Amino acid sequence: MFKIVLVACLLGLAAAASVDQAAEIRSLTNEPADAEGNFAYAFDTTNGIAVQESGxxxxxxxxxxYISPEGEAIEIKYTADQDGYHPVGNHLPTPPPIPEYIIRAIEYINAHPQQDEPLKKVVSSSPFRG
Incomplete structure (x- = not known):
């Protein structure tokens, strides 16, 4: 177990050494929450990182x-609300398209809702009949 932790620490140190430690903040805007709770902040750095958020x-x-280690420009736009976190970006995986037969089946089910049968009381065969 100790060897695994040691190897993980060494890998973490090697990854940290590749981070641009000389990056500086070029611009910073910070609007703290007002009386209604509205806030906003944004910053960008010399190594290509840019962040902005408001809400x-x-x-x-x-x-x-930001720029990935492979040199690819990554951009994520997101919203977060009572329904959760919703990221959007070209690099994010997307689900395959829904097959046409599934779409037709869902449309059929929505057009023909199942009718619940009323429950029938079976009193005469109940062993707990009093």
Whole structure:
């Protein structure tokens, strides 16, 4: 177990050494929450990282941009509200399209809702009949 932790620490140190430690903040905007709870902040750095977010207690919207270790420009736009976190980005995986036969089946089910049968009381065969 100790060897695994040691190897993990060494890998973490090697990854940290590749981070641009000389990056500086080029711009910073910070608007703390006002009386209604609205806030906003944004910053960008010399190594290509840019972040912005604004919102209130009902939810937030924001964007993150950076350059991946492979040199790819990554951009994530997101919202977060009572329904959860919703990221959007070209690099994020997307689900396969829904097959046409599934769409037709869902349309049929929605057009023909199941009717619940009324429950029938079976009193005469109950062993707990009093």
């Amino acid at each position: 209130n207690v009902a939810g937030v919207t924001g964007a993150i941009q």
